[in-house]
Amino acid sequence: MSALVFLLGLLPAGAQAQEALADTQELIRAEVVRVVREEHIEVPGTTLQVTVQTVDARTKEGSVLTFEYDLSPKLRPGNDVIIKRTTTIEGDVYLTYQDRDRRVLLGVLGLAFASMFVLLLGKRSWRTLASLAVSLCAIFFVLVPAITAGYAPIPITIAIAGTVLALAIFMTHGFSSQGITAFAGTFLAVGVSIVLASLVVALAGFTGTGNDAAVYLNVTTRGTLDLPAVLLASIIIGMLGVLDDVAVTQAAIVEELKAANQAYRFKELYRAAMRVGRDHISALTNTLVFAYVGAALPLVLLMSLMETPLTYLVNQEMVADEIVRILVGSMGLMLAVPLTTVIAAWWWHARVPQGAPAHTHAHHKES
Template sequence: MNVIVVLAIILFLLMLILGGKKGIRSFVSLFLNFGVIMFTIFLMTNPQWNPIIITIIACIFISCISLFFINEVNSKTIAAFISTMVTIVLLLFFIVLVTKYAMIQGFGEEEINELGVFSLFIGIDFTKLLASVIIMSTIGAIMDVAISMAASMHEIFNNNPSISGRDLFTSGLSVGRDILGADTNTLFFVFFGGYLALLLWFKDLHYSIGGIVNSKIFSAEMISILCAGIGVALSLPIASGINAYLLIRNREKRQA
């Protein structure tokens, strides 16, 4: 039996035993999100489509699947969805500017030999494509922060229904500080783990530290990591503010 099938079965059984119905939904969501990503890649190969717009639409679908399909529609998931979308839009504008002025689009000299037999005149804006790749790589961490903040702030509010909006916002930021360090380190190891073979190759080619740091591939990867970390950091005050606003507004509506 194929190793991938065996691993998928083991994952499914663990998610079923530990997560029950929600675990099954989480397992199914992996395939749904994979389908969204593959369809997004297919659309990006069409020069007539803007990769940025496609990315935003894909993020909406991925967020709906990951939040509403798994956890159903409720006040927590609605707040997390709004927080995710606001953060994605702000981060996307920031990344577009950074990738434009950093001039890291295209391919590095290490990739030229592999691409020599292919035509590079495919009509795709690599600046926009790189921005899309960073967003797609970051959305999981941003959603994780958003739903964690929503769950924590709802719990704080339920334990102290008379809390003020300012205190609720401050409590949310306090919780977010503990999340920030773990998520940024997770992003760092995920990105660099994927490029570990490249770093070993640099070593075998006797690249100096300066040569590695100044290579286009390394610069692009570092910019991806830093932009992803900025996105996670931005999501903390955004999620805290949106959750505080929605919870206080709902309380005032019930009291009116």
């Protein structure tokens, strides 16, 4: 938590002055009341046709705004939309479709997630949700503003990663033997993964512009950000959740093995826990790979339509940086299991003498 307080102190006290824009823009929420007409227009130079809808939408103040829409799926009465109204310096007003308004839907989905979480986990869920909320605040209100303000991404990301891991583990599992050994194993695995990822990013010559968002970020910040460092920071943040999960599980396995058989020594604890850990590695590696492939499915489809040799497609930065995320994340996962197991086995072997109870903290039944 001290790292979080320190990082908050790094942020600039006030926002820098921005240049005034000639045009003013305003985002307006409205509800589609009717589709005035639909036209099928052929795209010049191709045989493709697009459907252009002219739509009337009513704002909450009651005024009706008319705009054109040429995307899919088609708009229908009752759809909530966001419209951008641009007023030029000459006083001309232009209305353009911005996006569907999904805020209510996302709120309901988030509430359903929280309700299911609380229902299944009982009292412990509140600690988990609290640690998740604080961790997200650390990322969005400390890490993001610090990087955009020009601070070096890597040191800040490492500090945030340590803070997030501490919050996630200790707020959820308490400051117990299980939590301490899980945190130590995870932090060591993250440290090794950071070194590995830094080496790969440097050797591969990544520019950090492998996706559209990074390109827009570079343009918006006028090239002032270190995009390769931002890429590395994103790899670090992306691996935290899965490493936390596997480390806590391994620490719990060692603790339960020692409780079941107090005669277990260090080697026996390690070997028995690793038999379970290897299965966990297999399952989570599959989860990690499929999660990345699923997120990149449009890119995979695009690659399948190209006539370029596969080796050249894989070499492109937009693909290569995703491969690096998968491989570094999986290697960090594989490191976390033996590291956490070694630490936990040593901890329980050193702290619990033979014949003594293995549990050093009480277990309470949670509803």
